[in-house]
Amino acid sequence: MASTVSFLHTADSQFGTGFGTLPPQVADLKRTSQREGFSALVQHAIREKLDLFLLSGDVFDTAHPAIADISFVKKELERLETAGVQVFVIPGNHDSSGPGSLWDQYGPWPGHVFLSPGFTSVFLADQDIEIFGMGFDRSHSSDNPLAADKIVPKTSRSILLYHGAWQNFGRELTRDYPFSLADIEKIPCNYIALGHYHAYSVVLDRPDKKAVYSGDTEGLDFSANECGLRQAVQGEISPEGQVTIKPVPIKSLLMEYLELDVSTYTLAGLDHAIQEKADARTLLDVQLTGIPSIELFREIPVIEQACRHLFLFFRIIDRTVDVQVNDLQKAQTYQGLYYRALKDKLAKATTEEEKTAIRQALQIGLAAFQ
Numbered sequence: 001m002a003s004t005v006s007f008l009h010t011a012d013s014q015f016g017t018g019f020g021t022l023p024p025q026v027a028d029l030k031r032t033s034q035r036e037g038f039s040a041l042v043q044h045a046i047r048e049k050l051d052l053f054l055l056s057g058d059v060f061d062t063a064h065p066a067i068a069d070i071s072f073v074k075k076e077l078e079r080l081e082t083a084g085v086q087v088f089v090i091p092g093n094h095d096s097s098g099p100g101s102l103w104d105q106y107g108p109w110p111g112h113v114f115l116s117p118g119f120t121s122v123f124l125a126d127q128d129i130e131i132f133g134m135g136f137d138r139s140h141s142s143d144n145p146l147a148a149d150k151i152v153p154k155t156s157r158s159i160l161l162y163h164g165a166w167q168n169f170g171r172e173l174t175r176d177y178p179f180s181l182a183d184i185e186k187i188p189c190n191y192i193a194l195g196h197y198h199a200y201s202v203v204l205d206r207p208d209k210k211a212v213y214s215g216d217t218e219g220l221d222f223s224a225n226e227c228g229l230r231q232a233v234q235g236e237i238s239p240e241g242q243v244t245i246k247p248v249p250i251k252s253l254l255m256e257y258l259e260l261d262v263s264t265y266t267l268a269g270l271d272h273a274i275q276e277k278a279d280a281r282t283l284l285d286v287q288l289t290g291i292p293s294i295e296l297f298r299e300i301p302v303i304e305q306a307c308r309h310l311f312l313f314f315r316i317i318d319r320t321v322d323v324q325v326n327d328l329q330k331a332q333t334y335q336g337l338y339y340r341a342l343k344d345k346l347a348k349a350t351t352e353e354e355k356t357a358i359r360q361a362l363q364i365g366l367a368a369f370q
């Protein structure tokens, strides 16, 4: 009789990424953390004696990663195989397969890497489970291979590794192997280990079938999908084919983003909102919008200085200078008149110097009206 099969699923580490929006020293810390986070997942799979380690694409950032990144990943995967955790890998759009790809050049790889452009499978007789996957062929990635009914498991339990774009997210309808929820519902596998979207997202959650994006292992920048806790997926498939999963937190350096409309904050309130995020392993990007009070306006340059030590990295982007106030477009008030007069001046300004001066005048003036 088959026993329970356990697995760890991760994706999108993108080793070799430049973390280009960060200062070089901070980017270095992110690179170190990125490796530590991945190693910790490997260690977790070994310690918990899991059966399978699933890597759903984009483990590398580019088609030509540095040798150091290749050796690192290989060593970690070898560690798993040596400990008896079977490794399954698919390439993604960043590290796609095909003749002459990094997978060909630097092989053999520990475990099994799916390289053929169509679905193939590996049957694990001991565990009575079949693992499906395919290579990532950039020249055909507008296709939807899931819709073609090519996955026909020869046993009652199966897993699919897939790197592609879920259409329900409303974007990328024509690229990166797009698929719909209906495609996923049709696939006769118990677990679909998805890669490509960087935020942990459960696409389908049924007792006998689950499809999950694990998300990446280290937040790459301050965009929404990269902010907050990073997680992998640990799961089990019972002899009857029931699937249970739980997220495994990854100890990454946290990316966080705050947009604060300063029209509604006092200085103390603003301070409090920032302090709530205070953490030595957090990188915080704060965007200030709206019109500050004159009190707050004077303090904005000071806040950045005062809060820097609370974070690994802290940055205020002052968008209050780009002030755009719909209420003032037509208001017959001193404030409205002032706003329109300066906006008009700004539109007619010809040099950058002049524009900067007018933006500041607008900012200070509106702050005074507040």
Ligand SMILES: [Mn+2]
Residues within 6 Å of the ligand: 057, 058, 092, 093, 094, 163, 195, 196, 197
């Ligand atoms: Mn991708």
